[in-house]
Amino acid sequence: MGCRISELVIDADDAERLAAFRSEVPGYADIEREDDGSIAIGPAGDGFGGPQPILVISPSPDPRPRKLRLHIDVSPTDRDQEAEFERLLTLGAVPADVGQTGGESRHVPADPEGNEFCLLRRRVRPV
Template sequence: MTSRLTELSVDCHDPERLAAFWCEVLGFTVIDRAEDQVEIGSWEPTVEEVRARQMPPTVVFSRVPESKAVKNRLHLDVSPIDRSTEAEVTRLLALGATRADVGQGPGRSWVVMADPEGNEFCVLRTLAPQ
């Protein structure tokens, strides 16, 4: 048997704020709260389901005292499913994201952004029906 990817953990200053932002971005809901920690997901995981098959990981936001200092070594990519990439970028800007420059250069098919605490993520090509 192998291991399963069950959670992606994100260090942050304000777990509630970042969880709310990512819930809006991904259409997730809060599935658990603990002191200084918020977990969001598209489903409520059970041990039995995780054992049976690979399921989408949840995202856990944990409060830490230090600030983000350098470009993320790991980041999320998102693809809009019901609008163009540019329309999704506009929506995410309204939610509190910002455009980010990580040296990607012009003419890319994706847009690099940062969440409200500066964690980079990319908006990829649209998956909306043509």
């Protein structure tokens, strides 16, 4: 296994409101709040890297065409991020330019149909 889904990221006009709703539906708790206004929620006690993906509600009034309001983040399980990125490129992913500066902790590839997703640096255990 090379990687697994660790986050589902939902773009939102009002991240606070959507996170409150998405937390209440399954009974999730806030896990982490980022300086950019993103709110990570998930099962209490499991947090990032647990057996199910966490939800990240991200403020984004981004009007880019073809940008999905939901994208999937994956994390490597049995190799480092660079090796997993190379594996994804071999499978048909292509690097995507979303304005990265080079200092990010994630790679942003796009799948063969152009849908962007993130490959995170932090490894998670296989499930």
